[in-house]
Each structure stands twice: as structure tokens, then as C-alpha cells.
Amino acid sequence: LLWDRKGEYKRYSNAERGVSPLAFPQDKEAIVKVNSYEHDEFGITTEDPGITKAMQDKRLAKEAYLSRELEGYETVKIYGNEASGTAILSWGSNKGVAREVAEKMGLKLIQVQVLWPFPIKKFQEALKGVKTLISVENNATGQLARLIQGLGFKADKKILKYDGRPFSVDELEQKIQTT
Numbered sequence: 741l742l743w744d745r746k747g748e749y750k751r752y753s754n755a756e757r758g759v760s761p762l763a764f765p766q767d768k769e770a771i772v773k774v775n776s777y778e779h780d781e782f783g784i785t786t787e788d789p790g791i792t793k794a795m796q797d798k799r800l801a802k803e804a805y806l807s808r809e810l811e812g813y814e815t816v817k818i819y820g821n822e823a824s825g826t827a828i829l830s831w832g833s834n835k836g837v838a839r840e841v842a843e844k845m846g847l848k849l850i851q852v853q854v855l856w857p858f859p860i861k862k863f864q865e866a867l868k869g870v871k872t873l874i875s876v877e878n879n880a881t882g883q884l885a886r887l888i889q890g891l892g893f894k895a896d897k898k899i900l901k902y903d904g905r906p907f908s909v910d911e912l913e914q915k916i917q918t919t
Contacts, residue, residue, distance in 0.1 A: 741755075741759050741760070741761050741762060742761060742762055742763070743761040743762060743763040743767075743770060744761065745769065749761075749763050749767075749769065749770035749771065749772075750781035750782055751763070751772055751773055751774075751781070751782065751783045752779060752780070752781045752782070752783060752795065752798070753781050754781060754794055754795075754798050755798070755801075756801070757801060757802065757805040758798050758799060758800070758801030758802025758803070758804070758805050759802055759805060760781075760798075778791070778792050778795060779795065780795075803856075803857055806857055807857040810854055810857065810859060811859075811861075813854075814853070815852070815853050815854040815859035815862050816850060816851070816852055816853065816859055816862040816863050816865075816866045817850075817851045817853060818848060818849065818850055818851075818866055819839045819842055819843070819848075819849040819851065820839065820842030820843050820846070820847050820848050820849045821842070821843075821846045821847060821848055822848055823848075823869065824846060824847045824848040824869075824870075825869060825870060825871040825872065826847050826848070826870070826871065826872045826873075826874065827847060827848040827849065827850050827866075827867070827870045827872070827873050827874070828841065828842050828847055828848070828849045828850070828874050828876050828916070829850050829852070829873055829874065829875045829876065829884065829885070829888075829895060830849060830850070830851050830852075830875075830876050830877075830884075831851065831852045831853070831855065831877070831884050832878070833878065833906065834876055834877070834878060834906070834907060835849075835851050837906065837907045837908065837909055837912055838851070838876055838907075838912065839851075840909050841909055841912045841913050841916065844909070844913065845913060845916065847916075848870065850863075850866045850867070850870075850873075852884065855884070855887065858887065858888075858891055860891060863888070863893070867893070872896045872897070873893075873894070873895050873896050873897075874895065874896065874897045874898070874899060874916060874919065875895035875897070875898045875899070876899045876907070876912065877898070877899070877900050877901075878900075878901050878902065878906065878907070879900065879902055880900060880902040881900075882895070882898045882900055885898050897919045899912070899915045899916065899919055
């Protein structure tokens, strides 16, 4: 959504859908401010409770709008044996190795492509028939497993690797067999 150049530019205007029009820093008619503190529609720092609430409401409207918009996109992908009762759950750079292992072992792979707003309906559909969900992640805390747990889902097993190296096909296959 680009600024229509009508009126004064407000980087954080309180738009109906929560998405403010965008102008670019080189535009001579727009002062583009970026602020990590709470701010008004122009990007000026504020501690005013009314403005703070209005900006928070704007961000909530943006989340709701994005959630509706994402319903038309493929936010969860399925690979491998869709009928398998065991599924690998993956995101990000693990897709390739997880897909190869799922196909080799006859498992289902559920790849979440959008983490927030989380595509709950599409994730529920992907989980149909799954009895065992194995989260495969390259981090020490199982971030995706924790995220889905907060949304009412559960990874039955976690395979975590956090030594700075990606999984190899043989390694992941072996870990799935022994987990």
C-alpha cells in the first residue's frame, strides 16, 4: 500500500486494516521516521495512553487483516506420504532434507511457511490422520514446537540440532528411527 501523496504523510497512520501507506525516504514530500518506541502516526515518540492504545489497536487490526489475507495463500505445505500416521513438522531451511527423509521413509512432511499470524485452520487440516508428530528444528529450544503448543497443538517428539550445521539425510533418518 503506497502513499497517495494526498495530505501530510503519516508513516504510522491509523488505517482501517492496520496497514499504513508507505513512502520511501528519498521522497522529498514525505518525512519517513522509524521508531522502536511507542509513537504517534508521524513516528514521534509518545507516552500518551490514548495514542498508545490507538497504535496497539492498529497493530491488532493489521494482524487480523493479514490473517484473513493469508487464507488465500499456501501457508502450510504437505509432502511425502499424505496418508502416513507419522508426520515430520518442519520450517525454514530444513525443508529439503526433511522432504527427502519423509519420502524415503514413507512419512508425511508438514512444512509451515508462515509462522505469524499462524495458519491454524490449514495446520489442523494438515494434521488429519497424524498420530505422531515429530518436530525437526535447527535450534536448541524447539521454537516451532513451543509455538504450536501455545496454540493447542503438540509435537510428540522433537529432534533438535543446534551446532550450527544442517541435518544430513542419513543423520535425520537415523534420529527419526531411534526417537
